[in-house]
Amino acid sequence: MSTDNQGILWEVFVQPKSGKPHKHVGSLHAYDKEMAMKAARDLYTRRQEGCGIWIVKAEDVISSQSTDSEAFFDPADDKIYRHPTFYKIPDGVKHI
Amino acid sequence: MNTDLHTYCLRLGDNGLILSHRIAEYCSKGPHLEEDLAITNVGLDLLGQAESFLKYAADIKGGGLTEDDLAFRRKEHEYLCIHLTEIPNIDYAYILARQFLMDVYHFYLYKKLVTTEDPIISGIAAKAIKEVTYHLQRSTGWVIRLGHGTDESGQRIQEAFNNIWMYTDELFETDDIEKNLEKKNLGVTSSSLKKDWEGKVKEVFISAGLSIPSITKHSLGYGKYGIHTEYLGYLLAEMQHLNLLYPDAKW
Amino acid sequence: MEDPKKLEEFQEKIDADIKIEPKDWMPEKYRQSLVRQISQHAHSEVIGMQPEGNWLTRAPSLRAKKILMAKIQDEAGHGLYLYCAAETLGVSRDQFLNWLHEGIAKYSSVFNYPTLTWADIGAIGWLVDGAAIVNQVSLQGTSYGPYSRAMVRICKEESFHQRQGYEIVVTLAQGTKEQKQMVQDALNRWWWPSIMMFGPHDAESAHSNQSLKWRIKRESNDELRQRYIDKTIHQGEHLGLTFPDSNLKWNKKTNHYDFSPIDWDEFWNVVKGNGPGNRMRLVHHKKAHDDGAWVREAALAYEKKQNKNSLIA
Numbered sequence: 325m326s327t328d329n330q331g332i333l334w335e336v337f338v339q340p341k342s343g344k345p346h347k348h349v350g351s352l353h354a355y356d357k358e359m360a361m362k363a364a365r366d367l368y369t370r371r372q373e374g375c376g377i378w379i380v381k382a383e384d385v386i387s388s389q390s391t392d393s394e395a396f397f398d399p400a401d402d403k404i405y406r407h408p409t410f411y412k413i414p415d416g417v418k419h420i
Numbered sequence: 421m422n423t424d425l426h427t428y429c430l431r432l433g434d435n436g437l438i439l440s441h442r443i444a445e446y447c448s449k450g451p452h453l454e455e456d457l458a459i460t461n462v463g464l465d466l467l468g469q470a471e472s473f474l475k476y477a478a479d480i481k482g483g484g485l486t487e488d489d490l491a492f493r494r495k496e497h498e499y500l501c502i503h504l505t506e507i508p509n510i511d512y513a514y515i516l517a518r519q520f521l522m523d524v525y526h527f528y529l530y531k532k533l534v535t536t537e538d539p540i541i542s543g544i545a546a547k548a549i550k551e552v553t554y555h556l557q558r559s560t561g562w563v564i565r566l567g568h569g570t571d572e573s574g575q576r577i578q579e580a581f582n583n584i585w586m587y588t589d590e591l592f593e594t595d596d597i598e599k600n601l602e603k604k605n606l607g608v609t610s611s612s613l614k615k616d617w618e619g620k621v622k623e624v625f626i627s628a629g630l631s632i633p634s635i636t637k638h639s640l641g642y643g644k645y646g647i648h649t650e651y652l653g654y655l656l657a658e659m660q661h662l663n664l665l666y667p668d669a670k671w
Numbered sequence: 672m673e674d675p676k677k678l679e680e681f682q683e684k685i686d687a688d689i690k691i692e693p694k695d696w697m698p699e700k701y702r703q704s705l706v707r708q709i710s711q712h713a714h715s716e717v718i719g720m721q722p723e724g725n726w727l728t729r730a731p732s733l734r735a736k737k738i739l740m741a742k743i744q745d746e747a748g749h750g751l752y753l754y755c756a757a758e759t760l761g762v763s764r765d766q767f768l769n770w771l772h773e774g775i776a777k778y779s780s781v782f783n784y785p786t787l788t789w790a791d792i793g794a795i796g797w798l799v800d801g802a803a804i805v806n807q808v809s810l811q812g813t814s815y816g817p818y819s820r821a822m823v824r825i826c827k828e829e830s831f832h833q834r835q836g837y838e839i840v841v842t843l844a845q846g847t848k849e850q851k852q853m854v855q856d857a858l859n860r861w862w863w864p865s866i867m868m869f870g871p872h873d874a875e876s877a878h879s880n881q882s883l884k885w886r887i888k889r890e891s892n893d894e895l896r897q898r899y900i901d902k903t904i905h906q907g908e909h910l911g912l913t914f915p916d917s918n919l920k921w922n923k924k925t926n927h928y929d930f931s932p933i934d935w936d937e938f939w940n941v942v943k944g945n946g947p948g949n950r951m952r953l954v955h956h957k958k959a960h961d962d963g964a965w966v967r968e969a970a971l972a973y974e975k976k977q978n979k980n981s982l983i984a
Contacts, residue, residue, distance in 0.1 A: 327968045330452065330764045333755075350821070351755040352454055353764060355970035356977060358561055362554075363454040366461050367748055371828075387694055444727045444736070447743055448720040448955070451963020452970075453751055456720075460744040464737060471733045488732045512966050568976060569969025576965065662731035662789055669847045671731035671789075 331355040335385055336364045339376035346378050421480055424597045425538070427500065428607050429477035430490070431644050432529075434501035436470030437491060438652070439463075439522060441659060446509050458558065462519070465551040472544045488671075492663040496653055497646040504587040506643065506651045513566065513573075513580035520559040521584070521621070525591050526552040528616045532608045541606070560624050567628025578630050585633040590642050591617065673698055685886050690816040693759040701885055704878065705815050706760050707776075708887065710767045713753035715779035716746045718952050722786040723795060731789060738835050739792065745832065749825050756817040772957050780938070781864045783946030790843050790850075790857035796836015798858075798865035798903065804829050805899040806869065814886040837906065844910035851911075858907060859915045866930075867938045869896035900928050 331353040337346035349368050354360035360379045369377070413420060443463030450456030474487035507518050530552055533545035566577040594611040601607030625632055641647030662671065677696055684691065691697055720743050727743065730736035754764050770776040781799055786792060807829060810822045843854035870892045873879045882888040907914060918931040940946065 326765075327971060328964050329967070329971065330768070331967070331970065332974075333758065350752055350824070351758070352751060353452070354454060355565075355967075356974040359454075359565075359970070362558060362561070363458065366458045367454065367751055370461075370744075370748070389694055441728060444740060447724040447727055447740070448717075448747075449959045449962070451959070451966035453717065453747055453754075455966075457744055457747040457751070460740060460747070464740050464744070467733065467737050467740065471737070474733075491733055492731065512963065565973045566966070566969050569971075569973040570965070572965050573969030573972075658728050661729045666847065666849060669731075669850055671735055671842060 332360070333382040334360045334364070334379045335382050336368055337378040337380070338364075338368055338374035339378075340374050342375055346376065349373075351382060421482065424600050425606060426477050426480040427597050428601055429473045429480065429541075431500040431502075433470045433473030433477060433487075433490070434499050435505050435522070436466040436473065438499070438501040438505040438655065439518075440466035440470060441655060442505070442507075442509055442515070442518070446515060449509075451512055459515075462555050462558070465548075465555065469544065469548050469551070472547075476540050476544070492660050496648060496656055499648070499652065499656070500644050500646060501648075501652070502587070502590045502643040503638075503649050504584065504590065506649045506655065507584050507587065508651050510580070511576070513576040514584065516559060516562050516566065517577060517580040517584055519555070520563050520624070521588060521591075523552060523556040523559045524617050524620045524624075525613065527556045527620075528613045529608060529610075532612070536606055536608070537604075538606045563624055563630070564628040567625075567630050574629065577628075581630065582633045586636040586638045589635060589637045590644065593642050593644060595645075682884075685814050685884075688812075688814075688886075690819060691814050692816045698885075700881070701887070702760055704882060704885075704887055705818065706757060706762055709753055709757040709760075709815075709818050709821075710762070710770070711777050711779075713750045713757060713767070714771050714776055715782060716750035716753060718778045718782045718956065719799075720746050720750075721952055721955055722782055722784070722948070723792060725786045726789055726792045729789065730792075735839065742796070742832050742835055745828050749828070752821040752824055753818075756815075756821040759817045768960065772953065772960065774953070777942065779868060780941040780946055781868050783941055783948040783952060784861070784864050785948055787860070788853050788857060790839070790853040791861065793836050793839030793843060793854060794857040794861040796832055796834075797840050797906070798836070798861050799868065800829060800832040800836060801903055802865045802868045802899050804833060805895050805902070809890050809895060810888075812886070812889045840912075841910060844912060855912055858912055862915050863934065863937075866896060866900065867933060867941075869893075869899065871935070871938070897927055900930060904928055 332355065333351055333353055335351050336349050338349045339346045352360065352363050352367055354363045357379065361377065364377050364379050368374070440463045443459055443466070447460060448456065450459060470491075471487055474490045478485040478487050478490055504518060504521060507514060509515050526548070530545040530549040534542055534549055536542050536545070563577065566573040568574070592611045592614040594609045598607060598609040598611075602609045602612070622632060643649075643652075662669075678698060681691075681696065681698060681701075684695075691701075723739065723743050723746070727736065727739055730739050754767060757767060758764060767776065771778070781802075786795065804826070807822050807826050811819060811826060813819045813822065840854055840858075843850040870876055873891045873893055876892060879888070879891065883891065904914065904919065916931050918929060920929050921927075922929045941949070
């Protein structure tokens with residue numbers, strides 16, 4: 325087991341403004357979470373890009389597989405009744 | 421001109437100027453790319469603080485003097501930075517040790533300076549305290565990391581502190597200039613920072629498993645009175661190079 | 672031999688400008704091309720810190736010093752964005768650094784040239800970053816998602832770099848006689864290296880065609896080079912500077928500048944490792960890496976101890 329490496333890989337999410345969702349901006353290497361948080365601040369918010377940061381170890385991110393994407397995402401395609409535009413409302417009826 | 425205030429600003433400005441210069445020397449030599457970027461950030465903050473103090477000092481003196489004139493065209497004995505800032509970048513342990521001790525000092529200094537009645541100094545301090553709070557968190561983290569990391573890192577950081585400890589007494593050296601300014605609430609005496617500084621350093625050293633070196637006061641003269649280490653001359657030769665070589669040029 | 676159906680589907684995605692993401696199927700050659708290109712781009716940013724860092728401690732004004740410091744910090748940042756993009760392809764940063772130190776990986780040969788005067792810092796910002804911008808703006812459209820996103824981020828930051836350099840050039844061009852000579856001399860030395868940054872003519876580039884087909888590259892080397900030259904000439908002439916090329920002339924028919932043939936001997940020499948700074952740039956990088964080993968080991972060891980403690984607690 326090597327005693328020297330570049331550290332753990334972390335994914336970084338920055339909240340651009342209060343109330344907005346955090347957005348993935350990239351990754352970085354750091355040896356522990358305190359270092360990772362500071363590195364995220366130094367690397368990804370130098371130009372006032374955000375007011376909040378989340379960091380997650382890359383190995384903890386679980387990602388959907390693109391090979392599954394047909395089974396995973398397409399079935400939502402034909403359930404258009406989930407969208408409000410599917411429904412006919414008589415003219416003149418308001419607030420609905 | 422308020423000569424006391426002018427001198428006081430030179431001292432604060434020169435500490436930032438020389439310390440940030442040492443950091444600039446380290447650019448691209450860091451142990452880890454993220455750390456290289458982080459240290460440079462600290463250097464940028466310090467340079468900004470230095471620029472603000474030197475500009476104020478220049479304005480106080482008047483006669484069209486600029487912060488660049490002060491930064492690049494004084495004689496060595498006219499710089500008023502303390503010896504601790506002049507210590508060269510022997511290795512990462514020395515860089516961190518020097519930085520940590522200065523960060524603790526700056527933290528308590530700016531915390532007090534925010535409340536002075538001089539609006540420019542309190543303004544500089546209000547911005548600087550945010551920067552230095554971060555610097556101190558950073559360097560504290562690393563001192564602890566190195567203290568407890570490996571046997572080698574523990575030895576190296578302890579040795580670095582041992583070797584530069586003799587320069588820390590100058591942090592609290594106080595003269596009439598400082599006392600006069602403090603009386604008028606325009607400045608802060610360095611001696612008033614000692615208790616907090618010692619408390620914080622002790623706290624971090626305990627967390628890091630390090631021991632406080634026994635203080636060796638050095639008495640050959642202090643940087644804040646214009647008497648420097650052998651290192652400053654070389655540093656200034658490099659820093660002032662273009663201004664000396666082309667005295668009439670504007671950059 | 673890869674499944675032809677998969678290859679076909681992959682090409683359809685590319686042709687439809689759908690981004691390829693890390694978990695998607697991709698041809699092995701596509702993956703390898705990107706591993707090489709992105710990591711070498713990252714190395715270039717980091718090695719580039721050296722020629723610029725060379726004048727940081729001699730920056731002649733506080734403004735110039737802080738701007739240059741921020742710029743070099745950005746280069747480190749760009750290196751980081753790119754290493755992280757490259758790592759999504761399944762190769763660790765440790766491996767990339769090993770390849771760099773072993774001399775297997777390349778980086779932009781322009782950074783093997785020395786910065787001999789303060790004017791060189793201006794020339795680098797103006798010309799080298801100017802060329803990089805032309806290349807990177809085009810690369811924003813690259814097919815690989817993480818690389819494309821890194822390019823978008825980098826492009827936002829890069830235009831400050833070019834302005835920083837040009838500001839220095841303007842100051843010198845409008846300064847004393849010696850300053851004017853200094854900046855003209857810098858332009859004389861950096862012009863051709865900046866043009867060579869776009870690589871060989873497409874006909875002679877081994878990777879070009881496949882790279883364009885897979886939209887790793889969106890435009891050819893020669894197209895990008897011409898765009899850079901066309902943009903830059905007036906910026907120098909406006910300041911009374913001359914470019915070191917007697918054949919440089921605006922062609923009314925093509926609406927482009929004509930220019931002299933490039934000295935490819937010098938180009939290949941530098942690419943192969945015999946440029947003026949090649950060895951010492953790597954020596955510097957390797958030394959920093961080796962000197963820092965004990966620090967990284969300490970950070971690693973400390974993290975392990977923390978984890979152990981939290982498991983017990």
